Amino acid sequence: MKKILSLFALITLFMLSGCSIYNFTGTGKIDAKTFQVNFFQNNADLVEPGIDRTFTLTLQDILQNQTNLNLVKNGADLTYEGEITDYRISPMTATADQQAAQNRLKIRVNVRFTNKNKESDDFEKPFEFYYDYPATTQLQGAVLNTALKEIFDRITQDIFNESLAKW
Numbered sequence: 001m002k003k004i005l006s007l008f009a010l011i012t013l014f015m016l017s018g019c020s021i022y023n024f025t026g027t028g029k030i031d032a033k034t035f036q037v038n039f040f041q042n043n044a045d046l047v048e049p050g051i052d053r054t055f056t057l058t059l060q061d062i063l064q065n066q067t068n069l070n071l072v073k074n075g076a077d078l079t080y081e082g083e084i085t086d087y088r089i090s091p092m093t094a095t096a097d098q099q100a101a102q103n104r105l106k107i108r109v110n111v112r113f114t115n116k117n118k119e120s121d122d123f124e125k126p127f128e129f130y131y132d133y134p135a136t137t138q139l140q141g142a143v144l145n146t147a148l149k150e151i152f153d154r155i156t157q158d159i160f161n162e163s164l165a166k167w
Helices: 002-021 051-066 141-165
Strands: 034-037 078-094 100-115 123-134
Touching: 034 051, 051 078, 051 141, 078 123, 078 141, 100 141, 123 141
Parallel strands: 034 078
Antiparallel strands: 078 100, 100 123
């Protein structure tokens, strides 16, 4: 019985020591200690008040929740900056009497990522996602909040994956 416990303890030790270069978020080893998220200005033609602040905070939250990096105001190892470039509502499907049955809210964000410690990781690229909702519903209140949450959750996860997880 002692040999089985010793073998089990040895296997467990090896398995846990392997986790030092990989974590549960899939980022591997991050060669940085700090990050900053600069304010993402809303430069879209159609402006929805407050989405710039909401997006900036959502990006900060995902980075804080999925890494052990510290958020700083300036001089960080990793810097995220950019702007919201598109906020568009479009009809998607039509009914038999030529009326919209469903609308789509699409948001595009241009992101510039800078890694002070590894310049080959730097990039600038757009990220976008959408939310479909019934045409009979107004895009305000709870519907708007749900749409923004779904869109921003997806965009920020894509940014995280591109910058840190390398997926």
